[in-house]
Structure formats: C-alpha cells, structure tokens
Amino acid sequence: MITSLRLKNFKNFADETLKLGPFTVIVGANASGKSNIRDAFRFLHGIGRGYTLAEIIGGKVGVGGQLEWEPIRGAPNEIVRMSEGSNNGIGEFYASLSVRSGGENMDYSCAVGVNPGAGDGFRLLTEMMMADDQPIVGMVSSEQEWRYMQEVRPALARPLEHDPIREDQRSRLCSAIQSMRFLEPSPVRMREPSVPGATAPGDYGQNLPTVLESICADADRKQTLLSWFEELTPMDVQGFEFPRDPSGRVHLYITERNGRKVSAYSASDGTLRFLGILAALLNEDAGGIYFFEEIDNGIHPNRLWLLLDFIERQTAKGKVQVITTTHNPALLAWMNDETFEHTSVVYRDQYWSDSVIRPIADLYNLRELRKSKGIEWLLTSGWLESAMKFSEGDPDSDHLDGADEDDWGMEEE
Ligand SMILES: Nc1ncnc2c1ncn2[C@@H]1O[C@H](COP(=O)(O)OP(=O)(O)OP(=O)(O)O)[C@@H](O)[C@H]1O
Ligand SMILES: [Mg+2]
Incomplete structure (x- = not known):
C-alpha cells in the first residue's frame, strides 16, 4: 500500500x-x-x-x-x-x-x-x-x-x-x-467487443465482455458482481451473455429476469461505468492500486x-x-x-x-462540524475554501484556535 x-x-x-x-x-x-x-x-x-x-x-x-x-x-x-x-x-x-x-x-x-x-x-x-x-x-x-x-x-x-x-x-x-492502474472508464470504449483472453480491463475500461466473463466463471464472484450490479442499477438482472461474432470477438449482453436482453451497445453510460468499476475491482487479477x-x-x-x-x-x-x-x-x-x-x-x-x-x-474543527452540520453543506457553502484560505493565508495560526463559528460564515440557520 x-x-x-x-x-x-x-x-x-x-x-x-x-x-x-x-x-x-x-x-x-x-x-x-x-x-x-x-x-x-x-x-x-x-x-x-x-x-x-x-x-x-x-x-x-x-x-x-x-x-x-x-x-x-x-x-x-x-x-x-x-x-x-x-x-x-x-x-x-x-x-x-x-x-x-x-x-x-x-x-x-x-x-x-x-x-x-x-x-x-x-x-x-x-x-x-x-x-x-x-x-x-x-x-x-x-x-x-x-x-x-x-x-x-x-x-x-x-x-x-x-x-x-x-x-x-x-x-x-x-x-x-x-x-498502479489508472482507470478512466469510458462508455464508448466499454461498448467495444473484446479480444478473447483479456481478463483485466484496459485504462478506459476496454475488454469489459471478457473481464466480466472471467468473473462469471467463478460462482462466488459472479454472485457478488450481480448483487452489486442490481443494487446500483434499476435492472432486474439475471446474468450476462458473451456471444462470439464470426471474427471471434466477444460481445456483452445483459439479461434481465423479464427475458429482455440489452447489448452493451444500448446499455446506458452509467450502467457501463458501474460495470467498469465493478469489473476492475472484482476481476481475478484485481490487486494493487x-x-x-x-x-x-x-x-x-x-x-x-x-x-x-x-x-x-x-x-x-x-x-x-x-x-x-x-x-x-x-x-x-x-x-x-x-x-x-x-x-x-x-x-x-x-x-x-x-x-x-x-x-x-x-481543517479547523472539521471532524466535529462534519457531525453537527453535515459536510455536504460545508462544501457547497464554500466553507472548505474559506477554511483553507484562512489557515494557509494567515501565518499566525493562533487565530484559528480562538475563532468562533461566525468567523467562518457558520451562522446557525
Ligand atoms: N508546470 C506547471 N507549473 C505551474 N502550474 C501548472 C503547471 N502545469 C499545470 N499547472 C496548473 O495546473 C492546472 C491544471 O491542474 P489539474 O489538471 O490538475 O486540475 P484539476 O484539479 O484536475 O481540475 P479539474 O477538476 O478541472 O479536472 C493548470 O490550470 C495550471 O494552472
Ligand atoms: Mg482533473
């Protein structure tokens, strides 16, 4: 690590x-x-x-x-x-x-x-x-x-x-x-069929069909993949199919319990991004950074x-x-x-x-503020930037200890 x-x-x-x-x-x-x-x-x-x-x-x-x-x-x-x-x-x-x-x-x-x-x-x-x-x-x-x-x-x-x-x-x-692996899942690249044998995803999520196929070869990993995939998307997923075309390239179909089959070509971008991340972290060779x-x-x-x-x-x-x-x-x-x-x-x-x-x-009191105020509010209100400006811009950090919430634009609503 x-x-x-x-x-x-x-x-x-x-x-x-x-x-x-x-x-x-x-x-x-x-x-x-x-x-x-x-x-x-x-x-x-x-x-x-x-x-x-x-x-x-x-x-x-x-x-x-x-x-x-x-x-x-x-x-x-x-x-x-x-x-x-x-x-x-x-x-x-x-x-x-x-x-x-x-x-x-x-x-x-x-x-x-x-x-x-x-x-x-x-x-x-x-x-x-x-x-x-x-x-x-x-x-x-x-x-x-x-x-x-x-x-x-x-x-x-x-x-x-x-x-x-x-x-x-x-x-x-x-x-x-x-x-280290640098992944930027790209739906365009994930829609491409893959060459047989590739069991780890490419930097842009390429080879998704064969990576998923190798995950599905192991019953436990397949179950983990399916349960997370179902949680993440509104689909009632039954499994995946990996048909070969005449040139031997592997395609991806997602099968639902209602009998519908969706190819990677028409799967939504978000669905493919989820699959790309799941495939990266669940594949056989997953390890490292x-x-x-x-x-x-x-x-x-x-x-x-x-x-x-x-x-x-x-x-x-x-x-x-x-x-x-x-x-x-x-x-x-x-x-x-x-x-x-x-x-x-x-x-x-x-x-x-x-x-x-x-x-x-x-940052100033953030552990406590996270619990009392909710960190999302602190971020969207620009608090984080103010806190950074204050702590980095003022060499006399003693000021931080004495500051009360109003100094940070933290008036109670
Ligand atoms: N050699 C350099 N010297 C000084 N500053 C540099 C240098 N190279 C890049 N930068 C600064 O880094 C900035 C780009 O940073 P970066 O791409 O990491 O931003 P980011 O935080 O990823 O932003 P975004 O959220 O938009 O992707 C440039 O706008 C430039 O100001
Ligand atoms: Mg960036």
Missing part, C-alpha cells in the same frame, strides 16, 4: 505531501491540481515499469506502432513548476513515494533535471530506495553522465543481481509502484453512496487500494470515518500560483 506521495517543484506544487489510506479521496476546485497528482503517480509508475525518462515523459510507441504509454500531460515543457510566469520548462523536480510492504516501510525518491529546449532532455539527478530508513540503493549522477542517464532505465526497475536481500526489497518496492479520475462522473447521486460503500468494502479487505478525485460533495457526506481521515483537499487561491494539499480532517 502506498502511504504517502511527496512532490517538490512538480507542476503547481512547490512542496506538498499527500497522505494515503486504503481508500483516498482527493477533492478540489477545477484547475486546483487533482489531475496533476495523477500525473505524478503516472510518472512514478512509469519508472516502476522500467521506461526511460524520455519515454515516461514523452510517451512510448510499442510494437505495431501503437501508443504503449501515453505522455505525461503538458510534456515536456510544463512538468517543472512554473513559478514566475514561464521558465521554458527548464529546472528540476522531485517526487517520492512511501510504501508499506511485507511489514516494512519503504521509500522511493528521485530528482529529475529537465531541459527540453537545449536538446538535453531529461536526466535522473538522484535516485534513492530505502527500507525502514536503511538505504537499498542510492544514486547521484554527475554532469558528465548527462547523456548516459538519459538512456539508462532508472534503478528502481533494475534487478540487483548479486544481493538477494536488497533485491527482495527492491523488487517489492518496484512491484507496489508497478501495480487503482486511480480513478472523477469516480462520480455520470453516476446519479442516489447511487453514489452504494458505489462508495462498494469501494470501502473492497479496500477494507486489504488487497486493493483506491485513490480517486471527485467534485461531488455528496461523496464526502456518505463516506465512513476511515475514508474521511484519508480525504485531502487540493486548494489554489486566486492570488497564488501554487496549490497546497491538506487532509480535510486537519
């Missing part, structure tokens, strides 16, 4: 840390930096997959000419934080992850030099892996190695051949970072709490970890206490160029 992410000089973060739990929720206004956090996770995941920096940042074309790895958004000129206007993309950034694995606290960190204009590209300045505060591997590159360090794969993904103990630590750290962009997208508010309940139950089992961004305050109203403790707000003031990341539970 990833326990924290720290970013320095990355996109709109000067030096910020995100704390993570089994289920982490990231809230924040438009353009506050939620997806920039996803970009940072993708960057680190790319290192775990063994790509070079140029491939991670700029994208990698695989065999057959298809894009195997999408570039990081804004690559290459807008990875490094622009502090005062533009800096032409030149500079350095730092990213680190803490992971809990096999009873050990492990850390991976790297500093990257970026100089796209001069043709020098990207360079790993330092790379460090630690287990329980003891170094596994540390690397500092010199100026002379600039060219070399562009071509080499970062050490995280390179086995330590002559040191089995450190190799075991490195490979556990690397596996955790490799196990899932990042869902805007989990509430296209989901009716009265079904959102069920989706939240499903994710909270799945993550509580300890096999999967979920991180999601959301705009929907309803999600915060229904989450359990553990999820609340792992919810962070990304905040950017109109007058600051940088964003800050804060656990919402640390």
Whole structure:
C-alpha cells in the first residue's frame, strides 16, 4: 500500500505531501491540481515499469506502432513548476513515494533535471530506495553522465543481481509502484467487443465482455458482481451473455429476469461505468492500486453512496487500494470515518500560483462540524475554501484556535 506521495517543484506544487489510506479521496476546485497528482503517480509508475525518462515523459510507441504509454500531460515543457510566469520548462523536480510492504516501510525518491529546449532532455539527478530508513540503493549522477542517464532505465526497475536481500526489497518496492492502474472508464470504449483472453480491463475500461466473463466463471464472484450490479442499477438482472461474432470477438449482453436482453451497445453510460468499476475491482487479477479520475462522473447521486460503500468494502479487505478525485460533495457526506481521515483537499487561491494539499480532517474543527452540520453543506457553502484560505493565508495560526463559528460564515440557520 502506498502511504504517502511527496512532490517538490512538480507542476503547481512547490512542496506538498499527500497522505494515503486504503481508500483516498482527493477533492478540489477545477484547475486546483487533482489531475496533476495523477500525473505524478503516472510518472512514478512509469519508472516502476522500467521506461526511460524520455519515454515516461514523452510517451512510448510499442510494437505495431501503437501508443504503449501515453505522455505525461503538458510534456515536456510544463512538468517543472512554473513559478514566475514561464521558465521554458527548464529546472528540476522531485517526487517520492512511501510504501508499506511485507511489514516494512519503504521509500522511493528521485530528482529529475529537465531541459527540453537545449536538446538535453531529461536526466535522473538522484535516485534513492530505502527500507525502514536503511538505504537499498542510492544514486547521484554527475554532469558528465548527462547523456548516459538519459538512456539508462532508472534503478528502481533494475534487478540487483548479486544481493538477494536488497533485491527482495527492491523488487517489492518496484512491484507496489508497478501495480498502479489508472482507470478512466469510458462508455464508448466499454461498448467495444473484446479480444478473447483479456481478463483485466484496459485504462478506459476496454475488454469489459471478457473481464466480466472471467468473473462469471467463478460462482462466488459472479454472485457478488450481480448483487452489486442490481443494487446500483434499476435492472432486474439475471446474468450476462458473451456471444462470439464470426471474427471471434466477444460481445456483452445483459439479461434481465423479464427475458429482455440489452447489448452493451444500448446499455446506458452509467450502467457501463458501474460495470467498469465493478469489473476492475472484482476481476481475478484485481490487486494493487487503482486511480480513478472523477469516480462520480455520470453516476446519479442516489447511487453514489452504494458505489462508495462498494469501494470501502473492497479496500477494507486489504488487497486493493483506491485513490480517486471527485467534485461531488455528496461523496464526502456518505463516506465512513476511515475514508474521511484519508480525504485531502487540493486548494489554489486566486492570488497564488501554487496549490497546497491538506487532509480535510486537519481543517479547523472539521471532524466535529462534519457531525453537527453535515459536510455536504460545508462544501457547497464554500466553507472548505474559506477554511483553507484562512489557515494557509494567515501565518499566525493562533487565530484559528480562538475563532468562533461566525468567523467562518457558520451562522446557525
Ligand atoms: N508546470 C506547471 N507549473 C505551474 N502550474 C501548472 C503547471 N502545469 C499545470 N499547472 C496548473 O495546473 C492546472 C491544471 O491542474 P489539474 O489538471 O490538475 O486540475 P484539476 O484539479 O484536475 O481540475 P479539474 O477538476 O478541472 O479536472 C493548470 O490550470 C495550471 O494552472
Ligand atoms: Mg482533473
């Protein structure tokens, strides 16, 4: 499980840390930096997959000419934080992850030099892996190695051949970072028939028919899938059918008890989104870390709490970890206490160029206010933003202790 992410000089973060739990929720206004956090996770995941920096940042074309790895958004000129206007993309950034694995606290960190204009590209300045505060591997590159360090794969993904103990630590750290999946369920892609054999969903929810077919091959998992699916949609679902077309591709039909059959082509967008999320977290290979962009997208508010309940139950089992961004305050109203403790707000003031990341539970009195006022009201009324502005803008935090509710626009109705 990833326990924290720290970013320095990355996109709109000067030096910020995100704390993570089994289920982490990231809230924040438009353009506050939620997806920039996803970009940072993708960057680190790319290192775990063994790509070079140029491939991670700029994208990698695989065999057959298809894009195997999408570039990081804004690559290459807008990875490094622009502090005062533009800096032409030149500079350095730092990213680190803490992971809990096999009873050990492990850390991976790297500093990257970026100089796209001069043709020098990207360079790993330092790379460090630690287990329980003891170094596994540390690397500092010199100026002379600039060219070399562009071509080499970062050490995280390179086995330590002559040191089995450190190799075991490195490979556990690397596996955790490799196990991240970035899912943005897209109904258009989920309607496509799948190629037989694909048992894990693609980044946009592709291969839904075969993933569901493999879940249904196990009676218990099929039952779990059907019961959640029935709860989430108004359908009286009996099961699924997976007919093959003449070219061998697998299609999806949803069968209802009244005998009606609905193909994926005419299933509603929300139905497919539910199925995409259920398929991701219930499939045979489900394990590791899932990042869902805007989990509430296209989901009716009265079904959102069920989706939240499903994710909270799945993550509580300890096999999967979920991180999601959301705009929907309803999600915060229904989450359990553990999820609340792992919810962070990304905040950017109109007058600051940088964003800050804060656990919402640390905000002035929010734990208590959540119970007495209802968090949904606090969010829709702009309380969260006011609280962030107050706590970040005023260096004299003593004011917070003495503030009463009226200072926060919290008059009783
Ligand atoms: N290199 C950079 N330096 C400074 N700020 C940057 C940099 N790159 C991106 N940004 C800022 O990050 C913003 C985009 O952030 P992001 O896409 O993460 O927003 P978001 O919270 O996901 O918003 P939405 O809810 O609309 O999806 C840009 O508008 C820009 O202000
Ligand atoms: Mg976004």
